[in-house]
Amino acid sequence: MNRIIGPADWLTRLAPLFDGLAVLLAGYAAHCLRFSRLQLPAGYQLALLLGLLLSLVLLPAARSYRGVRWHRPVRGVLSALPGLVAVFGSLMVLATLTKTTAEFSRIWMVTWITGTVVLMSVWRWLVRRQADRAAPRILLIGTGALALDAARRLQSVYGDRALVGFVRLEDLQAAASLPAPVLGEIDELETIVQSDELAVTELWLAPDTAPSEDDDHLLHQLRLSSLPVRYVPDLRVLRLLGHRASEVAGMTVIELNATPLDGPDALVKAALDRLIAGALLVVLSPFLLLIVAAIKLDTRGPVVFGQPRHGGGGRVIRVLKFRSMRPGNPDDARQARRDDPRVTRVGRLLRRTSLDELPQLFNVLRGEMSLVGPRPHPLALNEAYSGRLAAYMQRHRVKPGITGLAQINGYRGETDTLEKMQKRLEYDLYYIENWSLWMDLRILVRTALSGWTDRNAY
Template sequence: MFHERIPETFQLLPASADRRRNVWSALLPHRGRAAARIALSSALAATDLAAILAVMLFMECAYEIVYQDGLIGTGILRGLRLASLLGLVIVATNALRAEYSLDNVIARKSNIQRTASLWLVAWAAVLVVGFMTKTTVDYSRLVSLGSFLAGLPALILTRGAMVRLVRRRLTAGSASVSRVHLVGYEEDITRFYASNAIDRLGLRIVGTSYLRRVDPGADTAARHDQLQEDLDLAVSVVRFLRPDDVFVLVPWTDNAEVERCIDAFLRVPSALHLRPGAMLDRFPDLQVARVGGVSGINIGRRPLNLGEVVLKRALDLTVATIALVSLSPLLALIALAIKLDSRGPVFFRQKRYGFNQQPFGVFKFRSMRTEANAVFRQATRNDNRITRVGAILRRTNLDELPQLLNVLRGEMSLVGPRPHALAHDRSFERRIALYARRHNVRPGITGWAQVNGFRGETLTDLDMERRVACDLHYIDNWSVWFDLQIMIQTLISRRAYRNAF
């Protein structure tokens, strides 16, 4: 059993009461940690309030200047009242959800859907209060609509800027970060350091206690005594260092050892955490979930529930119908150009796997010359089979437009993992972990992998692994807002056209 990060200065100091008190003071949790965290949370809340207040005052003042002969005093008072009510709802709700806590700022990615939902709730509260107090007539509909539309982007942008600033300035030496002590076998602690960028975790490791591997040939009593000796010493070190959190890195397969670690460290005034070996490295977003009366660790969400399916299908039908009607002249011109450019059909149809690996025929504009009895071969850069019109269609993604028909037929969605040829599916499913999980949702015309540039020819397994990682991220983080974001990026992002040939 040995430990790290016990200050050598403590071992060298004379047994002086004053000197010992100085060392203890340095080792105790930083006195300003709570104050620093409160200041950080207050700054985030103040940022939200400032964004709301700025939008409200700007709208009211602009309205007064344009329509009320420049008398802005009344407008400022109305803006302050409205901003106060909106800010109260938003800040109070975020505080209750711990949105302003440092741990959430570090770990949680910005969630536009949560912010948008809260913004709608806040405005609903404003309408209810206005109705109950009969004050809705005091506010201009133009100002209210402008504030509603401009307030959400302002809230998202200012919060995002503040979070990025906090993450950039946060270091292991910051007063607000948690002080952590690690306990486990040497190989598990080494793996922890190797798989995590410690300086980016938003914590400071103040101590490490290594447990000795028990000799398999030793009798039960000797093995028990050795582990107990290690744990007693580790507990003493934890009591001395006073960390905020203790992480036990012993694999869960060593059930008896984990139980004894729990019993040992529940006796010290620190939060206790267990990490299930390499499981968290493979699934970094594990959550404890309840199904009925049973608790378990959720490592993958189920396919979309009924409400989500209906919502996504409604979005697909609406956008696909509008797109087909509005783009019908363009589709006709493309079809004519294909017929004039080379012999063969306008459409290319090929079997692909869809939801739950059910095969279907995908529609595309033909971009290659037809070959009798041709064996499937993936298109490559400068492929001599690609026609002149086909090259333009592939570079601009216009060859995918006929898949709007697949969307209307329910075989595809506008957004989802791109369907691959059956030969690719069978090949990569055997070589890439969780590849088949892409079929847990309907395939899409575009997807998160495509807008990040992971498309086109897959020369290595790594190329496909990056694409699959994006697809799985989409499945685990689906929302209507995410779909809309991907659609917009498909049209305007340069990366969406990368590797298109």
Template structure:
């Protein structure tokens, strides 16, 4: 049975076809309205190619949109992903229309203003329809309508968490009717207990269960097979929610690998298109900073040369993304000296190695400005975990859990830890552990908006710190 992308009703046939027709109609209506507007604006009849593109794109939506999974259930999933998929699908269809105009040698007759208006109104209509229905259904589910009944298998830590999520997210429209657990755990009020897997099929049919959720540990393969066997005659959705939350890694998602589904336990939020956008932003932003602050950097360079003997820049090997070693650039803030092999001494209060201008540069973090060169070279990012000396990596990787996970992404000039006060000397394991936890939080919750917030807070108040010497 095929259901709509909004799961209007699990038992109403043809709902998907209705929404497909609505999508095609919206595309056509937006295009024809733009044609009428163009004709009224210019007072001249538009070229027939405009109508041809409208009809072609209207039909193309029937083929392209299903490929973007716009007609599967969206219950319990984030609304912004639905909007992004809708706009992406419409962009592909629109590009196909322009390609048709190009191949028929009619693209020169297509009004760019009309095309822009059609694209914007089409995107607004398609996303507006989905967001409107999505919102209406959320409100209906919040009032107890359009609910799906669920049987939960397992009531350990993950099972408790899943039940709590259902209770806290009424707008998702799920209702836990029963819970299977082997122990004597206290179940939520009103929820039926099952203690025999062989009874789950009868329970599913008696209570019209629509979904079964397996909140079981990853090693519970035998229990999963038993559930699948007992429910082999029941046409319902079965979701296995393995307890990857207890595995403290960076992220997890299911991808197809060599033709089979694979759970990626170390997946990164800033990957794919999002990763490309971050890389492009880094390069453009760094180029603008280096260009805009070049007079300041020249003054600092001259001041360093006048203040003490030695080079302007200090370079040191650091660990980059996935363990690649690079040399980080800084303005030299100390007198030239040699460290013992395998030892890197962090700067401390009243450190005699720090020069007069060096103290000022370190307090204000102006010594970090040359690292925008590293960003421009692709070795660093504007925002990310701060790179530590190689010796510190060796020191802390066995003392701080998941320490090396921070090197799955490019190191940054500033980061989530730094704007939250974790800057400067880390003379204790506890301080380093706190910094690493903030770094991993950033990696797991990365978004472009989060980067902009960190940059803004760094620009306003993040350049100094009481622990920076």
């Protein structure tokens, strides 16, 4: 499908190369400033070459060029920060492993990183200026709610410069607070598009009701112009999560619950999940053995138990947890309550600090869970809420996580009211629709800093 809004496809494809060249040039300039000479030693040459190559791989993997705002000087560089952290972090790890850190100037490294950010911002600013000059001049045909929604979306990308105005269809009443003037009726379309002052370059048809074969008058008016005509279909009543158009067997199809985690991005996330989970299990292994011993000494029974919960795609998985309750009915799906008599002494500490969740690192290694995602609920809880909250089961479009956006925003623990579950669902759906590696990193950092204890953990 052709992209209508945002930077050109060729620019998106070349962006990693431009950023890689920014890394290369910034490193060279930093060396010239630090040592006042143009010739680079062999070690510095190798570092710059590795920086370029790593940029070509890690920046796209970190989704630095997703969305229509990646080419903006500030937001674009902010979206590229996780990739830059990966690039320079990898260089530092390589220098440590090869025991060559002492060969490089720390001042040079700091200047290199700073210069890279500056150069990445500069070339994005130049692209942004060119994009502003090349912005289309769009005339919206329609004045209803759909046209108003299309106008607002256009303004969010182009500002006020792209929208020329509206053309009224039939005698329909215009939506309130239109952001541009109504320039006339559909019968006046030919005169409007020929105006040199308006300089219209595109026609967008956004009617509140879909055109039919009987709309000969509308089709005739559109054919009188040689300008590109784009049709905005009304899919608001079909919204689940996000829309994505594609082509299958020669047919245009629209996926109604699309997520950025479909396709290759899911592989990137899964690889990072397993890498981090494996490292954490190795580092925490002595601590895990202490927890095992404490549970054994406190009460009889298994140390770890698995509870059936919905995983990605609605499949049932067994989520592992350290046992924090007295042995009883393993299928008891009641959520833990404050001062719950089923919780043991050690279990109370584990639950307050969320340490009972650590065995789920094995679920991550097995590919059943992710480090970050919607928290999995007991099956009985899903049955209770799936019929009460719209799109509730859409939270299982992706793998569940050990932590999530809802949890770091205070919606963890018992959900004893419909309002609490509604808020948790809103955060989960926002995460699924707007996922990025940067979002995952922010959630993990906030979890590490403050997410282990919470007033709702009991």
